[in-house]
Amino acid sequence: MIFEILTLFPDIFSSFLAESLIAKALGKKLIQVELVNIRDFADDRRRTADDRPFGGGPGMVLKPQPLALALDSRLNSPGPKPLVVNLTPSGRLLDQNLVRSLAQNERIILICGRYEGVDQRVIDLYADMELSIGDYVLNGGEVPAMVVIEAVSRLTPGFMGKTQSLLDESHSYGLLEAPVYTRPRLFRGMDVPEQLLSGHHAQIAAFRLAEAVAKTREVRPELLDRPGLVEETARAFNRIDSPLKAKTDNSLPALKADQEISPELESNPLAAEDQPAAETTVESSETKPERS
Numbered sequence: 001m002i003f004e005i006l007t008l009f010p011d012i013f014s015s016f017l018a019e020s021l022i023a024k025a026l027g028k029k030l031i032q033v034e035l036v037n038i039r040d041f042a043d044d045r046r047r048t049a050d051d052r053p054f055g056g057g058p059g060m061v062l063k064p065q066p067l068a069l070a071l072d073s074r075l076n077s078p079g080p081k082p083l084v085v086n087l088t089p090s091g092r093l094l095d096q097n098l099v100r101s102l103a104q105n106e107r108i109i110l111i112c113g114r115y116e117g118v119d120q121r122v123i124d125l126y127a128d129m130e131l132s133i134g135d136y137v138l139n140g141g142e143v144p145a146m147v148v149i150e151a152v153s154r155l156t157p158g159f160m161g162k163t164q165s166l167l168d169e170s171h172s173y174g175l176l177e178a179p180v181y182t183r184p185r186l187f188r189g190m191d192v193p194e195q196l197l198s199g200h201h202a203q204i205a206a207f208r209l210a211e212a213v214a215k216t217r218e219v220r221p222e223l224l225d226r227p228g229l230v231e232e233t234a235r236a237f238n239r240i241d242s243p244l245k246a247k248t249d250n251s252l253p254a255l256k257a258d259q260e261i262s263p264e265l266e267s268n269p270l271a272a273e274d275q276p277a278a279e280t281t282v283e284s285s286e287t288k289p290e291r292s
Helices: 010-018 020-027 064-075 096-102 120-126 142-153 163-168 201-219 221-225 231-239 263-267
Strands: 002-007 032-037 083-093 107-112 129-132
Touching (some): 002 142, 010 142, 020 142, 064 107, 107 142, 129 142, 201 221
Parallel strands (some): 083 129
């Protein structure tokens, strides 16, 4: 996976790329990150990359010419056709389904806007999609670019030490992750849930799934409206006593006495059949105007 970052402030990425799993992935060549300074493509001595907006108003707008030249330099380079993404608060909201779709691309160009944004003509000519990481405003697209790089890189084979870690995480199966605990068992008068100490794998798996459903219902109930919360998940939720369950509205179907947790659920508490809604792989557009 190759990430190409177009930014006015490439030094912002220095620490991010030099630490933890991202640095290891770069060292192993599992991913590649290339930083492009938009100012290098300005045509004046001051390397001006922004100007006042037509129609007036506060702030500045990234000029089309330097950004377009920066994009041309990447699009004309050898390699797979890249997906061009403009990072903006007005874009499509990033979620785990979209992360999985982005991970299907071999190259992603991320445009980091600044100030009041990017000249719309550049977006119309070059961008395959616009992307937001949340309903709030940041100073620029650099932090969203880091979010995209990390989220997508985690799905690259070899990036994570254990594939199971990916399966158990929040949103991987449409639920938030269940609470986790480690030693010591007793901390400031608070004990670890007894179910986690039983050594019974199916019981532990079902308990974690019940906790995940309960936490999702308490914190992000809108996630439970998504299709895919299968009957088996509901049965597991109702079968196990959960500290969080008492805080939630128990409206899921009850488990019949003779029904057992499936082997899939035993091996992975979030690996039930509640697959995310059908995904559409995001690929670079073939219908963009000719880029010169």
